[in-house]
Amino acid sequence: MSDHDEFLKVATAAKEAAAELAPLPRAPKDAALRTIADALVARSAEIVAANAGDVARARESGTSEAMIDRLTLDEGRIAAIADAVRKVADLPDPVGEVVRGSTLPNGLELRQIRVPLGVVGIIYEGRPNVTVDAAALCLKSGNAALLRGSSSAYASNVALVGVMQDALADAGVPAGAVQLVPGQTRESVKLLMRARGLVDVLIPRGGASLIKSVVEESTVPVIETGLGVCHVYVDADADLGMAVDILLNSKTQRVSVCNAAETLLVHADVAEAFLPLALKALADAGVTVHGDERVAAYGAQVVPATEDDYYAEYLSLDIAARVVDSLEDAVAHIRTYGSGHTESIVTRSQPAARRFVALVDSAAVGVNASTRFTDGGEFGFGAEIGISTQKLHARGPMGLPELTSTKWVFTGEGHLRGV
Structure with missing residues (x-):
């Protein structure tokens, strides 16, 4: 036959x-x-x-x-x-x-x-x-x-x-x-x-x-x-301790899954205070950071990022990073490089959170929470067949x-x- x-x-x-x-x-x-x-x-x-x-x-x-x-x-x-x-x-x-x-x-x-x-x-x-x-x-x-x-x-x-x-x-x-x-x-x-x-x-x-x-x-x-180029955006009004914790959980809790964070975006207003903390925490966890020049200014261990790094679904102990000048710039980056899976904002500003949720066009958007929560079991569905990144x-x-x-x-x- x-x-x-x-x-x-x-x-x-x-x-x-x-x-x-x-x-x-x-x-x-x-x-x-x-x-x-x-x-x-x-x-x-x-x-x-x-x-x-x-x-x-x-x-x-x-x-x-x-x-x-x-x-x-x-x-x-x-x-x-x-x-x-x-x-x-x-x-x-x-x-x-x-x-x-x-x-x-x-x-x-x-x-x-x-x-x-x-x-x-x-x-x-x-x-x-x-x-x-x-x-x-x-x-x-x-x-x-x-x-x-x-x-x-x-x-x-x-x-x-x-x-x-x-x-x-x-x-x-x-x-x-x-x-x-x-x-x-x-x-x-x-x-x-x-x-x-x-x-x-x-x-x-x-x-x-x-x-x-x-x-x-x-x-x-x-x-x-499935394809998950997920982002964590640390806003100008973020609780920096919370942001480090969310970043680490999103990236390292399990690296080989589609809802793991692959890119970190940091508002320029908190870059000086946040990035030294974040880079040390990531290094301690064994994560290699692929960053732009503004990120690299805060850590000698940062690997220069290429355009491909921002498109990458690493599924490994690697993360891309970029400093952005506004929430709108963060959203523009996500629209350009993201896969429509999961993005999360860390902020104490309700207006910023609402604007981020309204502007980001992805299947799931988190506010002050790890990207790892995008999961049928975590959402209380009991089980899932997969995570759809399309719209129909x-x-x-x-x-x-x-x-x-x-x-x-x-x-x-x-x-x-x-x-």
Whole structure:
């Protein structure tokens, strides 16, 4: 069977499963999720064995230990993945929720209700836990999941999807609701990106090159996620101690995530007082600062910044820095170099905070808080499929409601249109 025929088989199965999932009430979906969680734990030895092969191949190919750690599964990590699935089962079901409704003057009743998207394709890198997380969120929201993980985790993903499909069958839910795109070549990715009509929406999760490729090449509608060139702006009226703490948390609490700060902007009025404090704190934390000449004046350790540094999503212990002359200059910098993810202002001035929030056009804007709070779990959504940096359909952390669309239902009593 050709790659195209194999893909067509699994995509068609997902499409058929999506039609069966859409009308299901909450109870069978939650039961299926709990069956998946139990099966993951019960068959953890099988999953760990498959994962060991992926890890061995990664080491042979010279993969970094940091990436190998993200790839590795053990019984403890599988138990944690299973617990996350149970937490998804406990979340409210968005399907059927009435978004708005009214009764027209002629007595016709209108309701706009949430419905599943259908088949959600997800392209992602590295971590096999995403295979289960994404499948669970799709199932809870009534969608079929068509998953294409990285080739480095292929054996792990085959094992995980096999366990989930068996569990779905045991729970009486269509096993086709969770599908793995067959193959490990670039061609399998292209088939998914061009499956318009079989796949309703595509969500890429990974680095800048992956997201750019999917957005530019896909004929399936794409929800752009993840790329985070996030900024911390220290205003003229900032509490400097608070600003140092927020900066360090935003940059160093976890460097390899999309909501970590990548650029520091400092108002010229507080540069002399703030930058020596900030540069020492960053140096003590092992952070390399790539700064302009005005930043470099306050620290010999500052590396001269290039234009590319201000566009960079480092995902490492590096940060770009610049001194700006006004809040408006800070906003202009963010508009030029930012990715529309998360920006945060540190200020005691309510007018400055309001103006910053009004002018910054990003998915999330913080006031006197770390950029690291842009997260579905931190926002109280329970879980997220990713963080959307685009403007249509969903923006910011995407929880279960963002994995739905809506339909209009209008109910009459023999109503006829007269004009």
